[in-house]
Amino acid sequence: MAEKVRADGRLTPITYIQVTADMTAEETFNREIAPLKNIKDNYEKSFLRLIKTHSATTMALRFLTC
Numbered sequence: 469m470a471e472k473v474r475a476d477g478r479l480t481p482i483t484y485i486q487v488t489a490d491m492t493a494e495e496t497f498n499r500e501i502a503p504l505k506n507i508k509d510n511y512e513k514s515f516l517r518l519i520k521t522h523s524a525t526t527m528a529l530r531f532l533t534c
Contacts, residue, residue: 486515 474480491497504513
């Protein structure tokens with residue numbers, strides 16, 4: 469995991485997170501993933517998306533390599 473040195477000398481992990489309710493349509497997926505793909509560094513890039521089931525609504529975390 470990438471880390472950044474804070475002013476007090478401690479290390480802080482760096483992660484970019486994109487959040488969306490739904491990414492089932494290809495057009496939506498491409499629109500939501502574009503900001504992460506445009507970041508040209510080696511830090512972790514992730515997105516959160518809403519998953520609706522019959523009994524509950526939850527958030528799912530999916531890690532990407534862009």
